[in-house]
Amino acid sequence: MIEISTERLSKTFAATRALDAVSLTLPAGSFTALLGPSGCGKTTLLRLIAGFEAPDEGVIRFDGRVIADPRRQIGPEDRGIGVVFQSYALWPHMDVAGNVGYPLATRGVGRAERAARIAEVLGIVGLSGAEGRRIDELSGGQRQRVALARCLVAEAGVILFDEPLANLDVHLRAAMVEAFREVHRRSGATILYVTHDQSEALALADRVAVMQGGRIAQLAAPEQIYRAPADAMVAGFVGRGALVSGEVRGAAERQATVEVAGVAIPARAARPMSGSVRLLLRPEGLRIAADAQAPALAATVASATYRGAFYEVVAAIANGERLLVDCVEAPAVGAPIRIAVSDAWVVPG
Numbered sequence: 001m002i003e004i005s006t007e008r009l010s011k012t013f014a015a016t017r018a019l020d021a022v023s024l025t026l027p028a029g030s031f032t033a034l035l036g037p038s039g040c041g042k043t044t045l046l047r048l049i050a051g052f053e054a055p056d057e058g059v060i061r062f063d064g065r066v067i068a069d070p071r072r073q074i075g076p077e078d079r080g081i082g083v084v085f086q087s088y089a090l091w092p093h094m095d096v097a098g099n100v101g102y103p104l105a106t107r108g109v110g111r112a113e114r115a116a117r118i119a120e121v122l123g124i125v126g127l128s129g130a131e132g133r134r135i136d137e138l139s140g141g142q143r144q145r146v147a148l149a150r151c152l153v154a155e156a157g158v159i160l161f162d163e164p165l166a167n168l169d170v171h172l173r174a175a176m177v178e179a180f181r182e183v184h185r186r187s188g189a190t191i192l193y194v195t196h197d198q199s200e201a202l203a204l205a206d207r208v209a210v211m212q213g214g215r216i217a218q219l220a221a222p223e224q225i226y227r228a229p230a231d232a233m234v235a236g237f238v239g240r241g242a243l244v245s246g247e248v249r250g251a252a253e254r255q256a257t258v259e260v261a262g263v264a265i266p267a268r269a270a271r272p273m274s275g276s277v278r279l280l281l282r283p284e285g286l287r288i289a290a291d292a293q294a295p296a297l298a299a300t301v302a303s304a305t306y307r308g309a310f311y312e313v314v315a316a317i318a319n320g321e322r323l324l325v326d327c328v329e330a331p332a333v334g335a336p337i338r339i340a341v342s343d344a345w346v347v348p349g
């Protein structure tokens with residue numbers, strides 16, 4: 001297991017500052033997802049750690065040892081890492097055993113031991129008995145499992161995933177989440193997993209780093225990213241919900257009372273705040289109030305969209321801002337409703 005750290009890591013392509021003084025530590029054996037909108041610098045950070053690019057400024061260390069700085073870089077093949085791309089990077093002319101066993105063959109591992117280890121890792125990724133199959137007869141999901149098995153067999157201390165599920169359909173993606181968990185559990189490797197799919201990041205990782213504009217906006221446990229986003233970008237990027245404007249009327253330790261459209265709402269807060277703030281209201285913290293006396297936001301139904309398990313209702317409150325409320329039954333568009341709030345978060349900054 002290897003601890004990876006970067007210190008003020010920067011990379012510029014022509015006029016684009018793809019990475020802007022990024023300092024982060026990936027503890028040994030951790031699983032970190034790198035999440036963010038297109039172009040925020042996720043792949044650039046992964047490529048620098050892999051050794052496919054050199055930093056303009058800053059340092060990368062593995063277990064405290066300098067792996068790359070602007071003057072010298074250890075080559076990708078000497079960093080002891082495994083990389084899995086969305087494009088599989090398998091050899092189509094070799095069978096499954098040939099692909100998976102390649103890292104062992106290059107190390108001179110004997111035939112019998114190689115066969116045993118190939119069988120073991122194919123079992124872990126759910127491809128037992130597939131040794132003799134040709135790569136070009138496999139589905140996308142099966143190919144990605146082969147790539148995972150090759151990574152496992154190499155026993156790399158660090159595994160980097162660059163959008164490994166991007167080419168797979170939604171059902172296969174869900175099935176693969178289990179395979180990734182198993183790879184992490186079995187390998188104990190330090191994992192960095194690049195994705196722009198928030199549900200994948202929240203489901204897989206024990207820490208999520210949300211990037212924007214070449215910087216880390218927040219690095220925290222998935223629950224923290226979802227329930228207590230550090231800024232409006234993270235709040236808007238992860239999960240469903242609405243940001244509304246309010247005025248703080250009272251503040252306490254980790255609590256605030258925020259007035260929104262004339263209604264006082266108790267909210268969670270990172271620190272005591274005052275003045276104008278943005279309040280994050282997610283659907284699970286809202287419900288349509290049946291009791292006309294209970295404190296609630298008066299609203300009008302703007303739309304109701306069927307989502308299977310519920311209707312997603314967009315409702316306009318008195319100040320013109322819109323909320324998302326999940327309802328079992330669809331209210332009529334234009335109907336007046338009252339929305340009770342059981343959970344709200346004051347977005348810092």
Ligand SMILES: Nc1ncnc2c1ncn2[C@@H]1O[C@H](COP(=O)(O)OP(=O)(O)OP(=O)(O)O)[C@@H](O)[C@H]1O
Binds near residue numbers: 017042
């Ligand atoms: N080789 C390159 N030459 C020029 N610009 C580049 C190069 N690589 C990346 N960039 C630019 O750097 C910025 C960050 O790119 P990067 O690929 O790291 O983003 P990303 O977050 O991985 O995006 P995506 O989710 O779309 O893959 C983008 O503006 C991109 O256009």
